[in-house]
Amino acid sequence: MARMFVIKNLSENVEYFHYRRVTEEGLSRCSTRTKQKKDERGVQTSYSSLSTDNRFGTFLLSLLLTGFDSISPSKVTKTKKSRESSVLHKIPEVILENVNLTEEYNIIKVLAEGYYAKIFLAENRRTDTTVVLKAVHAELTSLRDFYQEYHYSYHLSPHPNILSTYSVAFKSDDFYIFAQEHAPYGDLAGTVKIGGLCEDFCKKIAFQLCSALEFLHSKQLVHRDVKLENILVFAADFSKLKLCDFGETRKEGTQVSKVKCTWQPFLPPEQCDALRNEKFTCRHYSDCWQAAIVLFVCATGNTPWQIAQLSSNVEYMNFTKWQKRRTTKVPIQFKKFTSRLLRMFRRLLAHEPDDRAKITEPFKYLKDSWFVTKSGQNTPIERKNSEDIYFIEDDDDDVRIEVDESKTKMAKMLSSYGLETTVDQKTMSKRLQEWVLSCETDYHFDSDEENF
Numbered sequence: 001m002a003r004m005f006v007i008k009n010l011s012e013n014v015e016y017f018h019y020r021r022v023t024e025e026g027l028s029r030c031s032t033r034t035k036q037k038k039d040e041r042g043v044q045t046s047y048s049s050l051s052t053d054n055r056f057g058t059f060l061l062s063l064l065l066t067g068f069d070s071i072s073p074s075k076v077t078k079t080k081k082s083r084e085s086s087v088l089h090k091i092p093e094v095i096l097e098n099v100n101l102t103e104e105y106n107i108i109k110v111l112a113e114g115y116y117a118k119i120f121l122a123e124n125r126r127t128d129t130t131v132v133l134k135a136v137h138a139e140l141t142s143l144r145d146f147y148q149e150y151h152y153s154y155h156l157s158p159h160p161n162i163l164s165t166y167s168v169a170f171k172s173d174d175f176y177i178f179a180q181e182h183a184p185y186g187d188l189a190g191t192v193k194i195g196g197l198c199e200d201f202c203k204k205i206a207f208q209l210c211s212a213l214e215f216l217h218s219k220q221l222v223h224r225d226v227k228l229e230n231i232l233v234f235a236a237d238f239s240k241l242k243l244c245d246f247g248e249t250r251k252e253g254t255q256v257s258k259v260k261c262t263w264q265p266f267l268p269p270e271q272c273d274a275l276r277n278e279k280f281t282c283r284h285y286s287d288c289w290q291a292a293i294v295l296f297v298c299a300t301g302n303t304p305w306q307i308a309q310l311s312s313n314v315e316y317m318n319f320t321k322w323q324k325r326r327t328t329k330v331p332i333q334f335k336k337f338t339s340r341l342l343r344m345f346r347r348l349l350a351h352e353p354d355d356r357a358k359i360t361e362p363f364k365y366l367k368d369s370w371f372v373t374k375s376g377q378n379t380p381i382e383r384k385n386s387e388d389i390y391f392i393e394d395d396d397d398d399v400r401i402e403v404d405e406s407k408t409k410m411a412k413m414l415s416s417y418g419l420e421t422t423v424d425q426k427t428m429s430k431r432l433q434e435w436v437l438s439c440e441t442d443y444h445f446d447s448d449e450e451n452f
């Protein structure tokens with residue numbers, strides 16, 4: 001009984017600890033979120049506390065005590081950063097309790113099954129709570145790797161766009177298992193249709209995905225496997241999404257090898273040529289690349305290329321030519337996008353990792369139009385009255401958009417006086433061609449064209 005009391009208090013303190021972390025990050029919705037987690041975890045904790053007379057109790061205590069580090073009075077002199085990294089980057093050694101899965105849970109169905117893991121929708125027989133159990137094949141995964149995934153999943157849970165993981169982890173037969181909340185609409189891969197989603201949905205996805213990744217990056221963590229299958233949907237209108245699967249998550253700067261069983265079109269160029277076990281440094285720029293590919297797929301229903309390899313892929317080669325302004329021809333698969341969104345893709349999909357924009361880049365474009373309208377117009381809608389800072393950049397793209405706007409205004413004014421200003425593009429191109437051919441100098445066209 002006394003032990004149960006201790007655990008309950010500890011779990012409350014963990015909630016307090018999470019609350020502190022969330023507020024320190026300045027995240028909104030933290031109080032409701034914390035309350036919700038407390039309810040969810042309350043149920044789970046009661047399950048855990050019933051089993052305290054075994055080794056799992058010890059492991060749980062050590063986990064909870066790790067969380068305590070940051071509020072222990074003896075550690076108050078530690079800086080915020082070192083406190084966080086001592087909790088987040090220290091993966092404790094654990095011994096998992098053996099649980100009879102079918103005795104404890106009623107397995108409702110298998111949600112997904114891969115090479116390494118099975119995902120069950122299950123109901124706890126004692127508490128009647130529905131949870132998702134991620135069961136990792138013990139033969140194919142070391143206990144340390146399993147626990148690392150669980151540790152990151154659990155400690156990143158406070159963010160509203162990261163899947164909540166409960167304080168329940170155990171071993172059952174050939175599986176290491178931990179429990180998470182259930183996403184009723186599955187993952188993004190199952191919801192993105194041919195042709196892609198509407199602009200509004202794409203923006204919601206961009207905001208939530210990048211918020212989650214920004215949170216990870218602020219903790220010096222890199223997800224490394226950002227793809228549609230790892231973004232779970234909680235609302236049909238995409239107003240609630242959560243990032244999951246932290247199995248490949250590593251600390252920034254560590255030596256890693258290629259993610260196993262990954263989908264090639266999502267690999268950043270610097271990883272395409274890496275051999276299977278070749279080591280390279282883990283950098284957050286790979287998440288930026290993958291997030292851009294996710295957004296591209298959401299917007300179009302396709303990946304922009306099969307592999308980001310200059311030597312073997314024409315689509316990627318054409319894209320880099322345009323990106324480096326060696327041609328003004330926008331790659332066909334990007335034609336759907338406005339100049340603003342093209343700019344975002346150009347910056348997030350930079351070939352060199354160091355040239356790539358940060359994960360917060362998409363936030364700059366949330367008030368712009370993303371898709372070219374049917375009439376072929378390429379003008380951002382909400383710019384005119386927008387007071388946001390995103391347009392006050394000293395950048396050639398923005399200057400150009402200002403010019404476009406002035407042109408539109410001028411055209412409107414002239415047409416109100418009966419003056420037609422529309423230009424026949426074909427005639428103009430022909431005249432331009434003739435003029436170029438008539439010039440003796442070998443002209444080099446700069447990229448200062450419509451889509452930059």
Ligand SMILES: Nc1ncnc2c1ncn2[C@@H]1O[C@H](COP(=O)(O)OP(=O)(O)OP(=O)(O)O)[C@@H](O)[C@H]1O
Pocket residue numbers: 111112114115116117118119132134163180181182183184186187225229230232244245247261
């Ligand atoms: N909490 C959940 N709610 C609903 N569906 C889920 C949940 N967790 C996982 N899934 C489903 O299971 C799939 C696999 O989950 P997850 O990525 O965690 O497993 P994995 O074995 O690490 O996958 P992979 O290694 O192939 O990326 C997800 O793409 C999703 O469709």
